[in-house]
Amino acid sequence: MSTYNNNPVFHFSGYALVKDSLDCVPLDGRSVVNTISPNSYGISVHDKAMDEALKGSEFLILDGAYFGWLPRFRYGQKIRRITGWDSFQYFSHKMQERKGRVFFLGSGEETLQMIKERYAKDFPDVAVGTYSPPFKPEFTEEDNEAMHKAVNDFRPDVLFVGMTAPKQEKWSYRNKPYLDVHVITAIGNVFDWYAGNSKRPGVFWQKIGMEWLVRIFLRPEVFRRNIANQMLFFRHLLLILLRIKKL
Numbered sequence: 001m002s003t004y005n006n007n008p009v010f011h012f013s014g015y016a017l018v019k020d021s022l023d024c025v026p027l028d029g030r031s032v033v034n035t036i037s038p039n040s041y042g043i044s045v046h047d048k049a050m051d052e053a054l055k056g057s058e059f060l061i062l063d064g065a066y067f068g069w070l071p072r073f074r075y076g077q078k079i080r081r082i083t084g085w086d087s088f089q090y091f092s093h094k095m096q097e098r099k100g101r102v103f104f105l106g107s108g109e110e111t112l113q114m115i116k117e118r119y120a121k122d123f124p125d126v127a128v129g130t131y132s133p134p135f136k137p138e139f140t141e142e143d144n145e146a147m148h149k150a151v152n153d154f155r156p157d158v159l160f161v162g163m164t165a166p167k168q169e170k171w172s173y174r175n176k177p178y179l180d181v182h183v184i185t186a187i188g189n190v191f192d193w194y195a196g197n198s199k200r201p202g203v204f205w206q207k208i209g210m211e212w213l214v215r216i217f218l219r220p221e222v223f224r225r226n227i228a229n230q231m232l233f234f235r236h237l238l239l240i241l242l243r244i245k246k247l
Helices: 038-046 048-056 065-075 084-098 109-122 141-154 167-180 190-195 203-209 211-218 222-241
Strands: 010-014 015-018 031-036 057-060 101-106 127-131 158-162 183-184
Touching: 010 031, 010 065, 015 031, 031 038, 031 048, 038 065, 038 222, 048 057, 048 167, 057 065, 057 167, 065 127, 065 222, 084 101, 084 158, 084 167, 084 183, 084 190, 101 141, 109 127, 109 190, 127 141, 141 167, 158 167, 158 190, 167 183
Parallel strands: 015 057, 031 057, 031 183, 101 127, 101 158, 158 183
Antiparallel strands: 010 015
16 A cells, blocks of 8 residues: 655555655654664564554654665655654754754663763753663563653653664654653664764765665674564565565
8 A cells, every 4th residue: 555645754555654854743743753774674574563663653764775665666656765863963953943852762871971961062952851771672661661750751842762673663662652752763873873982984875875884894793683684675675576575
């Protein structure tokens, strides 16, 4: 199922892809903005909770250009790549204009402090709250309640979630009903990039959509962990384009 009209979001097979700009996300609504990539799609094939999180998000952005090949080749619909970094910058500038409130959920206290210090310089009119959740594979009910309280006590307009995939996507989707916030956006590595813990690949690699190639050399362990999911996506993509498989 797909939508070809002038709607800024392209809907197909349960996915709601932002076509060109995050201007379509209401700043006074209640929305989850998640990213989708070959890796997250591959995870969702075998992880029902991840599949629900991606398809249940009000807005999906292309963290990697390759998932956009499906709507482009199958439906003739071009989807612009909007990364987690783009989402972070977009909502931060919007909050600066509105003198709004943002909250960073994820990473350790040291990283969050570095984020707060830099953010105060870049976006001085935005109020900032932070919370460092425990580092564990699964959160307990008590963990989640503590995060809900930290966020809701601060009452942010935008919640930035920085956990590893697929934890951040699933957490954002599952916990939306308990959070008093307008926009929840999972931005992953952006926490470390913005804090200065690690460096994002250069603009050239970003523009040609091959940041992943640089990351292979910087963090080969991540490549080894994700390669099976990515190859599963490309296999499914070929079968879908050949009309052998339905998405």
